[in-house]
Amino acid sequence: MEIKQRGNAYGYKLLLLTYNIFGYKLVVFILNFVALYYLFFTPSVKKSMQSYYQNQGLKLTNRSYFNHIKMFAISIFDRFVSCIKPEDLTFCVHNSDVMELLNKNGGLILLSHVGSWASAAHCLRNELPPMSIVMRENTQKNIQKVEKNNQRDNEHSVKIIDLNQGSISANVQIANALIEKELVALMADRAADEYKTIEVEFLGKKVLINKKPFEIAMRVKKPLVAIFVTNHSLQKYDITLELIEESSLEQMTQDYADILQKTVKRYPNQWYNFYDFFKGKT
Numbered sequence: 001m002e003i004k005q006r007g008n009a010y011g012y013k014l015l016l017l018t019y020n021i022f023g024y025k026l027v028v029f030i031l032n033f034v035a036l037y038y039l040f041f042t043p044s045v046k047k048s049m050q051s052y053y054q055n056q057g058l059k060l061t062n063r064s065y066f067n068h069i070k071m072f073a074i075s076i077f078d079r080f081v082s083c084i085k086p087e088d089l090t091f092c093v094h095n096s097d098v099m100e101l102l103n104k105n106g107g108l109i110l111l112s113h114v115g116s117w118a119s120a121a122h123c124l125r126n127e128l129p130p131m132s133i134v135m136r137e138n139t140q141k142n143i144q145k146v147e148k149n150n151q152r153d154n155e156h157s158v159k160i161i162d163l164n165q166g167s168i169s170a171n172v173q174i175a176n177a178l179i180e181k182e183l184v185a186l187m188a189d190r191a192a193d194e195y196k197t198i199e200v201e202f203l204g205k206k207v208l209i210n211k212k213p214f215e216i217a218m219r220v221k222k223p224l225v226a227i228f229v230t231n232h233s234l235q236k237y238d239i240t241l242e243l244i245e246e247s248s249l250e251q252m253t254q255d256y257a258d259i260l261q262k263t264v265k266r267y268p269n270q271w272y273n274f275y276d277f278f279k280g281k282t
Contacts, residue, residue: 015077016084024088024235027077035070045069051278055203056268068269071231075116075272078235082122090236091123091229098225098241103129106181107223108213110188110244110256113272114263115230120239121158121185131183134170136163136192163192178220186213188226188256190273198249200257203264205278207257214252217244226256228263230270 019027038045039062046065053060081088093099101107106129111117121131161173161184177184191197191210198211217224224244229237242259244252264271 012080016080019077019081020084024081028074028234031070031073031077034073035066038069039066045274048274048276051276052203052271052273053268055205055278056265058268064269071269072272074234075119075231075270078116078231079118079122081235082119086123088235089119089123091120091239092237093124093239093241095241095243098223098243099128101223101243102183102225102241103127104181105223106178106183107225108178108217108220109183109185110213110224110226111185112187112189112226112228112260112263114189114228114260114267115270116237117185117227117229120227120229120237124239125158129182130159130177130180131185132159132161132173132177133185134161134163134174135187174216178222184216185227186210186216188213189260198253200254202257202261203278207278209253209257211249211253214244214249214256217252218246218249221246224252226259228259230263230267 015027015030018030046060049065049068050060053064058064078089102109109131111133121133125131161170161177163170174184188210191208191212193212196210196212197208198214199206200209201207202209213224216222224246226242226244228240228242230240231237240263244255244259246252247255
């Protein structure tokens with residue numbers, strides 16, 4: 001499923017320059033205008049979010065839409081902050097025993113389009129084994145260059161396994177990382193391949209999620225952990241790790257969906273799947 005990417009390298013450069021000279025709070029103020037742009041000029045995005053808010057039992061007003069987009073903008077900017085000055089972000093880790101398990105055995109991480117997982121991946125790189133994130137890299141080349149040019153010289157433990165290189169190459173890289181007791185992170189709430197999905201119940205509806213990470217976990221017998229990185233105030237995040245116990249494919253995927261539901265119920269404006277996730281489902 002293709003999601004249209006917005007933003008450009010010049011805008012990110014301007015925000016980073018503002019941040020380095022004037023600090024974080026001025027950037028957050030500027031992001032109000034980014035959110036206002038979306039409010040007035042992207043009605044299609046708002047329309048696609050209606051079903052999510054309805055299934056949450058919430059009303060999608062202009063104010064809630066503005067706040068949702070602003071939270072998303074902050075999470076994107078914090079991704080850059082985590083590369084430049086990770087000490088400017090604070091992360092409180094819950095269920096640290098699960099982190100110890102990952103350090104000992106490596107394993108599979110279930111990512112979701114909730115909060116700012118990318119920021120945590122950078123900021124926790126010294127506390128976890130090297131991590132490979134499996135994704136279809138669709139970030140514009142000039143934006144990738146901005147991020148790379150601003151990251152610290154020792155930024156090496158977070159790698160991308162780009163699905164655009166082909167499934168054979170990706171599978172080999174995944175296998176090698178797991179053999180070395182590293183972490184492999186995959187997006188669970190959105191599948192890159194429509195044929196690699198499984199149906200679960202989420203917010204009272206039947207939806208499709210990515211079944212590949214669960215199949216891999218069953219095959220390689222590695223820990224399977226869902227991670228959620230949620231913003232509770234400016235520059236401060238909670239990291240919650242939930243171990244998915246090994247069982248049937250259907251039960252494991254539903255366990256993940258239940259954890260995801262609990263998270264978005266608590267943080268409804270930090271769900272960043274900006275398309276109709278429930279389309280065609282009852």
